[in-house]
Amino acid sequence: MAQAPVPDRSAALELPGFGGHQPLEPMLQAMGKLAALGATSVAVACNTAHAWHGELQQRFPQLEVLHVAREVARTLARDGITEVGLLATDGTYRSGLYAKALEQEVVCHIPEVSECERLMYGIYSGVKTGDLALAQLCFESVARGLALRHNLGTLIMAAPRYRWR
Structure with missing residues (x-):
């Protein structure tokens, strides 16, 4: 497992262009180190970072760079799940990662605008x-609302590392 300091991915998607606010270069450096160590597969834990998946995979064709949304879509299809709710960062929603991966097989519901704001508050302030108590309050309230509104039994938690109690 490797962890490298990477600029905020959601903010980078809002402010495209070049500069120190962009995460691609630090991610490429981390991938290069893993490749040099002999890695053959890489899983990127940050969902929003998958907005740069294509560039990472293209730069390192010798590595299998797993795509989180596609892996989730495969698992849902295998398990016969056809409807889910998605809790994620603004950047993950904006990038359309899950919409693209799930569009053929799974109906994906997203929170209302105020709920997305609550998720981001739970991420940044929690x-x-x-x-983590604040994060839990934010995440659980949004999860409950989304699940009840759409009668969902499955939610995708595509937000920062967080361990439910």
């Missing part, structure tokens, strides 16, 4: 500051 998870990223270590206030």
Whole structure:
């Protein structure tokens, strides 16, 4: 497992262009190190980072760079799940990663705008500051609302590392 400091992916999607705010270069450097160590497959934990999946895979064709949304789509199809809710960062929603991966097989419901704002609050003011109680309140309220509104039994949690209690 390798972890490299990478600029905020959601912010980078809002402000395209070149510069230190872009995550691609640090991700490429980390991939290069893994390739040099003999890695053959790489899983990128950040869902939003998959907006750069194509560039990472193209730069390192010798590596299998797993695509999180496609892997989730395969698992859902295998399990016969045809409808889900998606809890994610603004960047993950904007990138359309899950919409593209799920479009053929699975109906994907997303939270309302105010709920997306609550998710981002839980991410930035909760998870990223270590206030997991706040994160849990935010995530659970959005998850419950989404699940009840659409009668869902399956939710995809495509947000930062967070461990449910």
